[in-house]
Amino acid sequence: AQSVSQHNHHVILSEAASLELGCNYSYGGTVNLFWYVQYPGQHLQLLLKYFSGDPLVKGIKGFEAEFIKSKFSFNLRKPSVQWSDTAEYFCAVTGGYQKVTFGTGTKLQVIP
Amino acid sequence: GAVVSQHPSWVICKSGTSVKIECRSLDFQATTMFWYRQFPKQSLMLMATSNEGSKATYEQGVEKDKFLINHASLTLSTLTVTSAHPEDSSFYICSARDQWGGISYEQYFGPGTRLTVT
Numbered sequence: 001a002q003s004v005s006q007h008n009h010h011v012i013l014s015e016a017a018s019l020e021l022g023c024n025y026s027y028g029g030t031v032n033l034f035w036y037v038q039y040p041g042q043h044l045q046l047l048l049k050y051f052s053g054d055p056l057v058k059g060i061k062g063f064e065a066e067f068i069k070s071k072f073s074f075n076l077r078k079p080s081v082q083w084s085d086t087a088e089y090f091c092a093v094t095g096g097y098q099k100v101t102f103g104t105g106t107k108l109q110v111i112p
Numbered sequence: 113g114a115v116v117s118q119h120p121s122w123v124i125c126k127s128g129t130s131v132k133i134e135c136r137s138l139d140f141q142a143t144t145m146f147w148y149r150q151f152p153k154q155s156l157m158l159m160a161t162s163n164e165g166s167k168a169t170y171e172q173g174v175e176k177d178k179f180l181i182n183h184a185s186l187t188l189s190t191l192t193v194t195s196a197h198p199e200d201s202s203f204y205i206c207s208a209r210d211q212w213g214g215i216s217y218e219q220y221f222g223p224g225t226r227l228t229v230t
Contacts, residue, residue, distance in 0.1 A: 034218070043223035044156075044205070090155060100146070100207075100219060104155045 002027040002095040006103035013081050014111050021076040021106050023065075023091030033074040034092040034100070035065055044090070050074065061085070086110045115139055116208050118222035125196055125229055133191045133225045135206030141186035142208035146219060147179075150203040162189040196229045203227075 007022045025031060035047040048059025055067040065076045074091060091103040115138040125131050135145055143164045148156040160181050161169040168181035178200075180192040189208075193200055203226050207219035 036221075044207075044221040046218060046220075049218060099158060099161065101158070102155045 002031070002093050002099075002101045004091050004093050004101050004103040006089075006091050006106050008106045009104070010107045010109070012109045012111065015083055016080050019076070019078040019081045019085075019108070021089055021091075021108070023074045023076065023103060024072050025074065025091075025093045026072060027093060027095045029095055032094040033065075033067060034094070035059065035063070035074075035076050036090045036092060036102075037087045038090065038105075039087045047076070047089070081108070081110050083110045083112045114210065114220045116206065116220045116222040118204075118206055118225050120225060121223060122226045123228070125227070127197055127229055128195055130192055130194045131196055131227060133193070133204055133206075133227075135189045135191070135208070135222055137187045137208040137210075137220070140208075140210045140220075142189075142210065143186060145183060145189040145206055145208045147181060147189070147191050148205045148207070150205055150224070156205060159191075164189075193227065196227070198229045201227055201229045 004025045033050045036044045037047050038044050047063050048057050048065055050057045050067045058064045063078050065074055067074050086109055088105045088107045090105045092100050094100050117136045119134045123131055145162040147159045149159050150156045158171050159174045162181045162183040164183045164186050170176050178194055183189040203224050205224040207221045209219050
């Protein structure tokens with residue numbers, strides 16, 4: 001069975017600080033990895049995804065993530081956060097059965 | 113493109129009644145839709161996979177007779193919470209996968225439906 005763990009439950013940063021959110025997964029086969037964002041009062045939106053190829057994936061709004069197969073990790077990064085990045089971030093993995101398994105989410109609060 | 117809508121966005125019902133939630137893919141066809149439940153401060157929990165023209169596949173622990181899923185067309189799946197109880201109060205989210213997505217397993221999410229059972 002596939003699983004996803006996000007170690008940071010709540011992160012508070014000042015504007016312009018750098019961000020890195022951890023995501024580790026477990027699955028024995030080929031995986032597809034996603035980061036979703038949920039802004040307050042809005043629905044889930046896809047930030048970025050990895051299927052194959054370059055392990056460094058660039059997404060919307062300046063976010064990027066790096067797939068490190070040996071570490072089973074897919075950490076999300078942004079060099080300089082803005083107040084508008086305040087949201088909840090979910091890492092997700094899809095394995096062979098196409099079911100998406102979500103991590104527990106990381107709530108990011110950016111202080112102006 | 114790739115918009116998924118849910119209706120209603122918010123519903124309050126009395127204990128013992130049934131509630132139907134609709135999930136529609138507005139600009140693409142979806143042979144597969146997924147229903148999730150999200151508890152406060154928790155992640156999304158997959159309830160079932162809805163397949164057009166066939167029976168839904170439920171996750172372990174999800175009551176099939178309580179959460180009825182019908183995927184009657186390539187753009188519509190419905191979730192009916194039967195004989196609702198206060199513990200069914202939650203945020204229900206659907207997602208849909210573009211049937212022409214090929215190897216893309218990206219899912220597009222609806223805005224969710226807040227169910228409150230009194």
